[in-house]
Amino acid sequence: MINMNIGPYNNRPDMGRLREIIRVMTKYHFGNILEAVGLKNRLFETLKLYIKSPEEVHEPAHVRLRLVLEELGTTFIKLGQVLSTRADLVGREVAEELAKLQDEAPPFPFEDVKRVLESELGVPMEEVFAEFQEEPVASASIGQVHRARLRNGDAVAVKVQRPGIADTVKSDIILMKYLAKLANDRVPGLRYYNLPGIVAEFERAIRKELDYHQEANNVERFRAMFMDDETVYAPYVYREYSTGRVLTMEYVDGVKLTDILKSDIKFNARVIAERGARCYFKQIFIHGFFHADPHPGNILVQKGNVLCFLDFGMMGHLDRSFRDRLAELFILLMNYDVNGIVNQLRYMNILTEETDLEEVKYDIIDLLDRYYGADVRKVGEILTEFTMPGMIRRHRIRIPRDFVLLARVMSMAEDLGERLDPRFNGLAVAWEMTHKLIRNRLNPLRNLDEVPAAIIELEHIMNDLPRGLISALQKLEEGKLKMELEHRNLDEISVRIERSTNRISVAMLVSALIIGSSLVTIPREALILEKFPFLGIFGFAVSFLIALALIVSIIKSRRLS
Template structure:
């Protein structure tokens, strides 16, 4: 699916609906500020709305209600923003996390029509049984249990009919409104609404592409190949398309159900489940750099023998090897409560500017870390979450990479689940072996050979252009065509020092000349004599002595002797 960002006029009927709902929840002043008040129905135009500069305490709740009423696309936008407290603030992110992605099931005839159109076969030719009552229904699609002709028990995920058209229309409207707000409400430029819409568009188009989810599942399965503690459902590619996904039916228990039970009838080892879940996540993040980005307890099942099973691979995260190593080093500084180390690492990662007021941010970070002093840090995700959602971001104009914020959310959710399953859960102790493995790999001498191998063509290009660049530079230097730009710092101090040095040298030369001249005059025995010596020679020696004493005193005063 392609990105939807053009200058065509949006659907006016849907635009009017969006504006009406904004006015309904007292955001009429925003509509007025962006110049679209005339698009509102007459009954809504004169309603008093909240000021765009000073929202009251109910703004977060009202914004959530707006998104809920606007439907699928906007609910998804809110859910994604709930993972970005660095963009919308902690309060709004918490409120958006309440958005429920569940809608009434749509008619079976529509389901059947989509499946037959996508698989290009009648339903009864593909499945021997198909349960018309859905197992689950959401805004993007719904899931039905079925049995294939080969007797495999499967779950069939079917995209909601007409969803693609609705999402495309809404995204076009989002771009239109975001651009208007960005231009006409300067105070909101900081939030970069057009950029947020771009990021959301990429995310939802991936989630709507079941082909992408199938590829994610296959890659995820490779990570845990040979690992008997984690299971990944089989995807039946021959019965899957971009709008229909047929996968192995999982007969297990949701982690959420285990968490909410009183434990009296548990058939599972909660402590072991918490440990295996955490190990699987640190393996995904630190070793492979490809991780399940929605560790909701309803997306993780437990099978017999306490085996962890992941579902729903529509939302995945990626992090490259260099970033994983940086993150591992940051973990170490956080675990050791080393504020200076945290600052240095954030600067090295490019998150903090080298020109930052280190003293000021050090005290702010110390305040942030105060609650962990004297206690063992057991959940590194909480520290990352505190760091990425604190007022330090705004104060120092820090923009965390979206991968970092997503990671902190994922690790926090995973560790919170572990804590609820096992009160003695210690995420840091589970993470340590993976951090150690990553850093040992980084320091391995063989890594240098790998680096050379991976960058061999870069080295070849460098060797080709290096002699040519040196030759050009020498030619320009010879022709006098090199221009050097200099930025001076404290030049006035240097200039003053040079003046003193020059004056002392000049004075020393004058004294030397006087002494030599006076000595020559003393040998003439001519002119006015004083005590048998030429008067001018005596005067020369006296002046030389006075100037010499002044020079010595000056040197001693500035302690340069």
């Protein structure tokens, strides 16, 4: 397991790396952002040492952002790739641009490869490999892949992690956390995006990618899912020769989909597109565990049009309940059932209490009308549109992360299917699979799988219930039972009650003064000064002033309310 823990001792940002980030951002004309977070002025003198003359960049902002991330290297490229899956936060235009980020890097020397291998495996290379090609077949920012042959003759692909990359990533994440908090504190407009949360999500994702044990687990799980499917394949993992920094897998011969799309290689494109759609819908609806980067370079086509998936660093997860709801949502989308779609989104906790259901209904109608025609194919596109920032802010909806990832994956898969065969319609496969899933839900035997979990939960309840009741009764008897009540706006209600009570008291006082003043004006009872009932008139005057003040106060409060 790769140690990515960031302790209190080394959590200070690397100021040299910070200067580099500022230099690159200034170079691509993002100085306004630096000024907003208070960095440009602070390090301006240092910047003079790095920037002789900022080059003119005429590209739009989303393109310049991609160039910044590319120049800053591994960690920032990976951050861009994660953000490319979050169109709900950055918008479609930025997400599509960041999806172009290529994780490529110059290969590191074979001496370093050998040192990492022997350190991780604990034995000399010659004891494990009969052959090992020094030139890598692929090189990326985190690791590179070499072709080799084990002592037993098996051909393998060995993925070796780049030396020092874990420390580099750790240092950059500390810096990202610092910058995210700075931006969140100083730029109110950025708080909607929850930058510290984005960095935390990215940290979780890259932790997994740095740990080759996790990728090995993903490969084996995927392989088990399609063990009985002759149209889909995943390489075998050699666990005895794999560690947190070395991953040894079966070497698979095949042609990458990127090469098939660019050349006239003879494959049945329609069969490949149909099998790819069926495979993805199985991953999503049946297993709830799906390959989250269906890039053409990550899929090989073997003889017989068999699809072999590679690179299992990024995977999506959907629980059983969410898959069931998703299948129902698909059927409602394909039937153009707007009321059903709105209700389904409520069941999925995507619509919140703050959502205006009528307004969101009109937006869904507009969205469906843009895609519905003689032949509906773009369910992935519809889902992606629904996760856009404008829709989220306008209707205050809540989008689960894996729902966003799912929408992106489906959109990419639909696009790949159309590039292979323009006549291809993956929704026919989706329709068949979702209906099959709904039929299976009606099967009484399906619930048998849930019986053991239900029995365990019932046993816990039966064991805990008597103890809880006895404890509650004892506290009640002893007068120690406490209740916590959550109140909302009680302070405001209390103020209003107090204000009303004060007004009633004043009104009663005024009434008493008026009555008293009336009595003392009777000549027999009055204190007469030169035949004038002075005390009674004085009481009337005080009552009048108090009553006038009370009326003015009431009029003002009504205007303000």
